[in-house]
Amino acid sequence: METTRLLLGIGFFLFGLALGPWLGIAVDRVVERVSFRPEHRCTNCQQGQGRSSLIPVVSWFADCVTCNQSVGRRYLMVDVATAFTFAALAYRFGAVAVLGPYLAFGAVLIVLSAIDFETHLLPNIIVWPSVLTGLFLILVISGQLGYSEGISSALLGGAVFGGFIGLSHVVYAPGMGRGDVKLSLLLGLFLGWMHPSLIEATRLVFLTIIAALLGGGLIGLVYNRVRKLGKAEIPFGPALAIATITAVIVSPRLVDVVTY
Numbered sequence: 001m002e003t004t005r006l007l008l009g010i011g012f013f014l015f016g017l018a019l020g021p022w023l024g025i026a027v028d029r030v031v032e033r034v035s036f037r038p039e040h041r042c043t044n045c046q047q048g049q050g051r052s053s054l055i056p057v058v059s060w061f062a063d064c065v066t067c068n069q070s071v072g073r074r075y076l077m078v079d080v081a082t083a084f085t086f087a088a089l090a091y092r093f094g095a096v097a098v099l100g101p102y103l104a105f106g107a108v109l110i111v112l113s114a115i116d117f118e119t120h121l122l123p124n125i126i127v128w129p130s131v132l133t134g135l136f137l138i139l140v141i142s143g144q145l146g147y148s149e150g151i152s153s154a155l156l157g158g159a160v161f162g163g164f165i166g167l168s169h170v171v172y173a174p175g176m177g178r179g180d181v182k183l184s185l186l187l188g189l190f191l192g193w194m195h196p197s198l199i200e201a202t203r204l205v206f207l208t209i210i211a212a213l214l215g216g217g218l219i220g221l222v223y224n225r226v227r228k229l230g231k232a233e234i235p236f237g238p239a240l241a242i243a244t245i246t247a248v249i250v251s252p253r254l255v256d257v258v259t260y
């Protein structure tokens with residue numbers, strides 16, 4: 001059992017590494033407003049780098065073919081984050097039906113975090129379809145597994161997470177953007193789904209929010225100190241996303257409900 005999960009983790013690490021460059025293209029589509037082409041681009045001169053730029057690891061050290069600016073470093077973070085997130089999720093869940101939705105969830109969070117980090121925006125064109133697809137998958141898979149408690153937990157999770165961040169946005173608008181509120185609906189759905197108990201699902205949502213606020217605030221403080229910036233400029237989206245995916249990986253319930 002343990003060996004199987006370990007092998008699954010290694011397999012999905014490699015799968016994540018191969019998928020990472022494609023997620024990088026999705027980030028470019030939004031950040032650079034370029035059309036879809038299967039290659040990475042130089043942010044300096046917009047030159048496409050050819051299909052070989054989609055080979056992970058090798059491409060991290062590549063310079064632009066035209067202007068020699070480093071191209072790969074920008075995509076490295078997405079590749080590495082995807083590989084480690086996929087490995088951790090696969091090891092955590094094992095080969096069960098819920099692994100698929102959580103892998104898709106992880107991939108969407110990596111794309112959104114990278115976009116938020118570069119542009120301070122969370123585009124509707126990615127967030128809303130993800131919320132709807134997530135809801136659909138949760139309903140269908142919960143139905144097939146006979147895990148009807150999971151549906152109520154997921155809906156409550158989305159409502160609590162979205163509601164709390166929505167309230168923060170109204171009370172303290174500069175800290176939380178409207179994009180963070182929409183993202184929170186998605187985060188709450190997948191967090192809530194972890195727990196059959198409504199109380200436990202709500203507790204997990206609040207613990208995750210506290211972790212995100214502390215983590216995001218701390219990173220922001222250090223970042224501003226190092227860069228000597230006067231005003232805090234922290235995109236909270238990535239902090240919320242990282243706290244949520246960590247909570248999914250370390251929280252010990254869902255596997256007991258649906259696997260054994």
Ligand SMILES: [Zn+2]
Nearest residue numbers: 042045064067
């Ligand atoms: Zn260039």
